[in-house]
Amino acid sequence: MKITQFEVLDSTNSYIKRNYEKLDHFEVISTNHQTEGKGRLGRIWLDDGDSLLFSILIKNDIKMENISQLPLVVAMVIHETLYPYIPDLLIKWPNDLVVHDKKLCGILIESISSHQEIHAVVVGIGINLSTQSFPESIKETATSFFLETNQSICSSLLIKDITSKLEQELKYLNQNKSQFVSYSKKYSFLLGKKISFIKDSKIMHGIAQDIKANGNLLVKTSHEVIEISTGEVHLIK
Numbered sequence: 001m002k003i004t005q006f007e008v009l010d011s012t013n014s015y016i017k018r019n020y021e022k023l024d025h026f027e028v029i030s031t032n033h034q035t036e037g038k039g040r041l042g043r044i045w046l047d048d049g050d051s052l053l054f055s056i057l058i059k060n061d062i063k064m065e066n067i068s069q070l071p072l073v074v075a076m077v078i079h080e081t082l083y084p085y086i087p088d089l090l091i092k093w094p095n096d097l098v099v100h101d102k103k104l105c106g107i108l109i110e111s112i113s114s115h116q117e118i119h120a121v122v123v124g125i126g127i128n129l130s131t132q133s134f135p136e137s138i139k140e141t142a143t144s145f146f147l148e149t150n151q152s153i154c155s156s157l158l159i160k161d162i163t164s165k166l167e168q169e170l171k172y173l174n175q176n177k178s179q180f181v182s183y184s185k186k187y188s189f190l191l192g193k194k195i196s197f198i199k200d201s202k203i204m205h206g207i208a209q210d211i212k213a214n215g216n217l218l219v220k221t222s223h224e225v226i227e228i229s230t231g232e233v234h235l236i237k
């Protein structure tokens with residue numbers, strides 16, 4: 001496994017997207033700081049200097065029909081890696097890792113495509129590792145490995161562990177042997193809870209009911225069951 005470490009990059013995802021042709025399958029790009037870290041849904045991912053920031057390039061082994069499953073597969077692999085340290089860690093569909101609804105890890109998956117053909121996929125992972133206190137604005141919604149465990153952890157071992165588990169899991173996914181649906185249900189933060197979500201530009205409410213084999217979430221509203229494939233989901237407290 002090749003891991004290249006930088007001191008500063010704009011974004012590990014953007015770096016891979018610019019250079020993917022000369023990078024290897026499952027090559028990892030990691031950095032200590034990002035100046036333009038990207039989050040899901042066009043948001044920014046703030047760099048507090050205490051996070052693990054890395055991206056993995058997947059060039060082969062990825063079938064079009066598996067792309068929608070990838071967010072939960074990546075979330076499962078990270079959950080498996082961190083759960084021994086943080087027993088209250090849960091997966092918040094589609095791919096956040098939370099402890100008591102405070103975010104510990106975010107995942108941004110981007111595909112590199114042209115003419116409707118996917119050439120490669122970039123899996124970007126940000127884990128709050130050693131942050132001791134968060135700014136007031138995100139104090140109630142963010143947590144870190146250190147805050148949850150009072151320990152530090154070797155970041156390069158974590159990267160190696162997550163990346164090799166993902167490589168293995170993609171093989172299982174291609175053989176239809178992946179356990180990611182049952183795993184995501186077992187450790188789901190949302191299932192059975194009242195949530196709000198956006199569908200066709202409308203804010204809707206319902207109970208998160210199930211996760212389908214394709215990775216989509218089923219939500220029961222007052223009069224129908226709706227399948228959501230992506231987007232933002234909030235817990236109603």
Ligand code: BTN
Nearest residue numbers: 011037038039040106107124126
């Ligand atoms: C989210 O929760 O919105 C996803 C956040 C993903 C952040 C990581 S940090 C490493 C990689 N590079 C980026 O620019 N973003 C991802």
